[in-house]
Amino acid sequence: MMKVGIIGVGITPFRPTTPEFSWKELTYDGAQRAYADAGIDPREDVDTFITCAEDYYEGFGIFDEFTPDQLGAVMRPMHTVGGDGIAGLANAFMIIQSGIADIAVVESHSKASDILTYQGIVAHGLDPIWNKPLGGHPNLIAGLEMDAYLRASGNTAKDCAAVVAKNRQAALHNPIAGHAARVTPEQAEGSPALWAPLRTLDVAPLADGCVVLVVASEKAARKARTTPVWIRGVGWATETPSLETRDWTTSPATRIAASMAYDMAKVRNPAQAFDIAEIDDRFSYKELQHFEALGLARKGQAGKMARRGDLEAGGKFPTNVSGGSLGCGNVLEACGLHRLAEAVLQLRGDAGAHQVDGARTAIVQSWRGLPAASCGVAILGVGR
Amino acid sequence: MRKVAVVGAGMTLFRRRLQETGKELAFEAARMALDQAGIEINDVDAVIHGTAPDAFDGVHMKGEYLADGSGGARKRYMRVFTGGGTGVFSAIAGWWHVASGLADVALVVNEEKMSSCQPHPQSVFAYIWDPILDRPLKPNLVWIFAMEMNRYMTVHKIPYEDIARVAVKNKRNAAGHPCAQLADANITLDDVMNSEIMAWPVRRLDISPPSDGAAAVVLASEDVVRKRKMKEHAAWIRGVGWCIDSTMWTDRDLYFPEYVARAAKMAYRQAKIDDPRKQIDFAEPYDPFDYKELHHLEGLGLADKGKAGLMTREGVTERDGDFPVCPSGGLMGVGNPIAATLGIKIGELYWQLTGQSGKRQIPNEVRTGVCQAWGDLMQFGSVMVMGT
Amino acid sequence: MTSRISKWPGVELGRKEIETGKVTSVRYRPDAKFAWSAGEAMSRFLAELQEGRMIARTCNGCERILFPPRMFCEECFRPTDAWVYVRDTGTIETYSISYLDTDARRITEPILVGVVSIDGASPKMGVMHYFGEMTKDEVRIGMRVKAKWKPKEERVGSVLDIEYFRPLREGEG
Numbered sequence: 001m002m003k004v005g006i007i008g009v010g011i012t013p014f015r016p017t018t019p020e021f022s023w024k025e026l027t028y029d030g031a032q033r034a035y036a037d038a039g040i041d042p043r044e045d046v047d048t049f050i051t052c053a054e055d056y057y058e059g060f061g062i063f064d065e066f067t068p069d070q071l072g073a074v075m076r077p078m079h080t081v082g083g084d085g086i087a088g089l090a091n092a093f094m095i096i097q098s099g100i101a102d103i104a105v106v107e108s109h110s111k112a113s114d115i116l117t118y119q120g121i122v123a124h125g126l127d128p129i130w131n132k133p134l135g136g137h138p139n140l141i142a143g144l145e146m147d148a149y150l151r152a153s154g155n156t157a158k159d160c161a162a163v164v165a166k167n168r169q170a171a172l173h174n175p176i177a178g179h180a181a182r183v184t185p186e187q188a189e190g191s192p193a194l195w196a197p198l199r200t201l202d203v204a205p206l207a208d209g210c211v212v213l214v215v216a217s218e219k220a221a222r223k224a225r226t227t228p229v230w231i232r233g234v235g236w237a238t239e240t241p242s243l244e245t246r247d248w249t250t251s252p253a254t255r256i257a258a259s260m261a262y263d264m265a266k267v268r269n270p271a272q273a274f275d276i277a278e279i280d281d282r283f284s285y286k287e288l289q290h291f292e293a294l295g296l297a298r299k300g301q302a303g304k305m306a307r308r309g310d311l312e313a314g315g316k317f318p319t320n321v322s323g324g325s326l327g328c329g330n331v332l333e334a335c336g337l338h339r340l341a342e343a344v345l346q347l348r349g350d351a352g353a354h355q356v357d358g359a360r361t362a363i364v365q366s367w368r369g370l371p372a373a374s375c376g377v378a379i380l381g382v383g384r
Numbered sequence: 385m386r387k388v389a390v391v392g393a394g395m396t397l398f399r400r401r402l403q404e405t406g407k408e409l410a411f412e413a414a415r416m417a418l419d420q421a422g423i424e425i426n427d428v429d430a431v432i433h434g435t436a437p438d439a440f441d442g443v444h445m446k447g448e449y450l451a452d453g454s455g456g457a458r459k460r461y462m463r464v465f466t467g468g469g470t471g472v473f474s475a476i477a478g479w480w481h482v483a484s485g486l487a488d489v490a491l492v493v494n495e496e497k498m499s500s501c502q503p504h505p506q507s508v509f510a511y512i513w514d515p516i517l518d519r520p521l522k523p524n525l526v527w528i529f530a531m532e533m534n535r536y537m538t539v540h541k542i543p544y545e546d547i548a549r550v551a552v553k554n555k556r557n558a559a560g561h562p563c564a565q566l567a568d569a570n571i572t573l574d575d576v577m578n579s580e581i582m583a584w585p586v587r588r589l590d591i592s593p594p595s596d597g598a599a600a601v602v603l604a605s606e607d608v609v610r611k612r613k614m615k616e617h618a619a620w621i622r623g624v625g626w627c628i629d630s631t632m633w634t635d636r637d638l639y640f641p642e643y644v645a646r647a648a649k650m651a652y653r654q655a656k657i658d659d660p661r662k663q664i665d666f667a668e669p670y671d672p673f674d675y676k677e678l679h680h681l682e683g684l685g686l687a688d689k690g691k692a693g694l695m696t697r698e699g700v701t702e703r704d705g706d707f708p709v710c711p712s713g714g715l716m717g718v719g720n721p722i723a724a725t726l727g728i729k730i731g732e733l734y735w736q737l738t739g740q741s742g743k744r745q746i747p748n749e750v751r752t753g754v755c756q757a758w759g760d761l762m763q764f765g766s767v768m769v770m771g772t
Numbered sequence: 773m774t775s776r777i778s779k780w781p782g783v784e785l786g787r788k789e790i791e792t793g794k795v796t797s798v799r800y801r802p803d804a805k806f807a808w809s810a811g812e813a814m815s816r817f818l819a820e821l822q823e824g825r826m827i828a829r830t831c832n833g834c835e836r837i838l839f840p841p842r843m844f845c846e847e848c849f850r851p852t853d854a855w856v857y858v859r860d861t862g863t864i865e866t867y868s869i870s871y872l873d874t875d876a877r878r879i880t881e882p883i884l885v886g887v888v889s890i891d892g893a894s895p896k897m898g899v900m901h902y903f904g905e906m907t908k909d910e911v912r913i914g915m916r917v918k919a920k921w922k923p924k925e926e927r928v929g930s931v932l933d934i935e936y937f938r939p940l941r942e943g944e945g
Contacts (some may be wrong), residue, residue: 022552054444055437055439055444056445059438059515060511061439061508061509061512062436062465062467062511062759062760064465064466064467064628064759064760064764065760065763066514066631067628067631068630069632070630073628073644074628075627075628075630075642075643076624076627077625078626078627078628079477079627080464080466081463082445082447082463082465083447083462083463087462087694091477093462093484093486094480094481094483094486095480095484096484097480097483097484098385098480098483098484099385099483100624102653121444124442124444125443125445125448125449127449129405161417198471218524231715235460236460236461236462237458237459237461238451238456238457238458238461240451240457240458241448241449241450249623253458256459256460260460282424359713367388368445368448373448373451
């Protein structure tokens with residue numbers, strides 16, 4: 001299998017609203033940043049374009065129609081993945097491995113501020129026969145899962161509050177973050193428990209933003225102006241969509257995706273293999289659940305690590321030093337791509353104020369949000 | 385480049401309304417394809433799912449919802465979506481899962497349940513238009529087809545009769561398809577040409593119907609085909625291509641689908657085809673409307689611009705003609721469950737090439753075929769060349 | 773395949789079986805409302821329509837005048853350069869005579885609709901709109917047309933500030 005690397009990254013600042021941009025103009029902004037970073041001309045150098053999007057997040061019947069112009073993909077091979085950024089990256093990886101492309105572009109964005117009824121959209125993802133008739137706020141599902149997970153793992157609500165504080169504060173050092181704030185664990189624990197045990201500050205606030213990655217075959221990557229960040233392993237999986245038969249505690253989709261990525265990257269001891277982790281934290285407990293599902297800590301240990309400060313930038317296992325979704329903002333399907341971009345910047349030494357010194361390998365994980373059961377895992381590294 | 389073959393296919397009936405849920409339809413098609421291929425779900429390394437607008441089935445993140453019915457639960461599962469192009473495109477995505485080496489066996493499952501949408505699936509098409517430029521005019525989907533058809537006919541001076549002939553051919557061909565929704569062995573040119581005008585120049589019998597349905601194919605690498613002795617029922621994927629044109633459809637001349645031509649070029653290059661009309665034996669272009677078969681034949685380089693109509697007129701594209709086109713009966717005859725047309729494009733190529741098309745089998749020997757799907761706002765083309 | 777498979781899955785239903793409840797169904801109306809930021813290009817485009825004007829953007833890279841306007845050129849992939857007004861006259865590139873409304877219901881008075889390429893913009897740069905003051909037998913590709921604007925007080929900044937395009941008269945344009 002040939003090496004495939006990420007040679008360009010573009011992230012627009014994440015903001016609660018972006019009224020001055022249409023979603024096309026926002027995407028153009030992300031794209032031109034990525035192309036400038038990679039030093040490429042999309043009209044000449046890119047073989048295939050991929051966007052990660054869902055119709056109902058955008059408000060269109062066939063969102064795929066509205067994608068090419070602002071990416072430079074007019075009259076080029078381009079497609080939409082109904083999946084998150086890591087799924088998009090996986091497709092870029094496979095297309096390049098198949099030999100028909102040298103350079104691929106993966107884009108995803110959120111214009112959540114254009115959605116007037118976000119709760120209704122999330123609820124629209126529920127099973128029409130079994131779940132929709134029950135009504136209620138979709139965050140109830142996260143509340144149920146949080147309860148089940150904390151009981152099964154032994155982690156506590158206090159541990160989750162520590163995650164909230166860590167990520168919201170870490171975001172203060174990330175110039176693109178949309179929801180940086182000096183939130184304390186006490187504040188998090190005191191926020192209204194609207195979907196107990198899930199509290200309002202446990203939920204990552206929405207943000208608008210666009211992330212674009214440029215992915216290249218080894219041949220093309222060696223000519224890039226940036227240090228290639230190699231994709232050493234990639235995995236993706238979907239658990240059963242049925243809430244009634246799903247495993248509510250161990251995130252099987254993460255475990256299956258991780259196992260695929262670890263095989264590919266020949267990682268035998270995940271807890272020791274990575275310098276940093278960027279993993280989904282759309283709900284605070286998810287950071288702990290995913291950390292354990294990835295095998296980075298045993299069941300019940302992630303919470304202790306969070307409270308000890310092990311997961312902070314200066315700690316034993318810096319996790320979500322970007323600020324995560326809690327601190328930067330939930331950018332819907334772009335979350336996975338965002339974390340990939342953050343990891344790339346870290347491994348290149350380009351993370352500025354929130355750089356973790358000496359980071360050479362990263363594990364990146366994503367989840368698609370309620371009520372989805374799909375996760376992706378990518379392992380990135382620099383050097384040989 | 386790793387060789388990949390289609391080793392099994394399955395599909396459900398295509399009907400205006402089916403009782404099965406979307407999950408059940410996906411399961412039926414997937415189960416049939418696996419059985420036909422002699423593969424068990426545990427042997428499948430990756431599942432690729434194709435389904436068109438979520439709004440039809442009425443579930444956001446429809447791909448997630450259909451994962452279990454598609455065999456994707458607890459597996460590598462990937463949903464791709466290119467509007468109407470998904471019928472061929474999901475198989476292309478399946479191809480790269482195997483060609484890349486990340487999967488040895490892939491299952492591609494496409495589903496559509498348009499009947500869920502009330503009062504009529506047509507209403508969903510209100511949401512495919514640009515909200516500022518187009519939607520305020522309250523357009524109907526048939527308008528764009530009508531505008532494209534008019535442009536095509538006018539630029540090339542094509543008589544309507546040549547277009548209507550395609551509807552007759554395909555609806556008659558569909559009489560040989562066990563899943564067909566709109567087969568009519570006795571339909572005449574007059575029937576089509578006298579059917580009521582919907583949006584001129586489009587008449588009722590020029591249009592394929594909305595349908596419920598599902599289809600699936602199993603893809604396997606060369607090694608698997610050899611180890612499991614599947615060569616007898618394997619059809620090889622020789623070339624894949626896809627291309628998307630600008631969203632700004634009012635800035636384009638609709639008389640020729642340049643994006644289909646580019647997608648075809650990409651696929652032909654991979655398949656080492658430089659004279660498609662000679663090196664390919666039959667074609668399954670996308671025919672949601674009858675004129676589209678002609679439009680796409682030209683886009684695929686199988687007829688000169690403006691000349692595809694002559695082929696139908698002269699009987700060239702009949703099943704027993706020199707160059708059979710839509711031997712399945714196409715969308716016009718079998719039905720149009722958008723992404724599930726996988727069954728009559730990829731599926732038909734597979735069945736024809738492996739001699740399994742029964743009543744629809746092309747009498748001449750066929751060794752190479754091309755299929756194509758089309759989607760979005762007159763914008764996207766996906767092409768696959770297969771051969772034995 | 774037809775020799776190996778005898779039963780094709782799928783149970784067909786008729787409309788009545790659902791309407792009369794013979795088949796159990798669940799109904800749901802999604803709560804899905806959006807308000808898209810028009811962004812820089814479209815905001816100006818709409819504001820100009822309210823003033824009774826059509827505006828485009830130029831790209832010095834490919835030397836095209838882009839209509840509808842956009843802040844980036846999709847061919848050159850660079851920012852567009854300047855605003856420029858274009859005419860409210862043009863040529864019919866294609867059209868349809870529709871007996872269907874937006875929900876596929878039949879109507880007796882047909883809607884005439886099509887694409888007009890706008891004078892002053894690069895060739896083929898067009899917009900979809902209705903046609904008026906012409907019969908279905910008169911409408912044709914190549915006809916020269918002009919926008920009929922709503923009175924100023926009725927314009928709101930929408931493509932509907934133009935009522936329709938009508939045949940160009942002697943001495944106009």
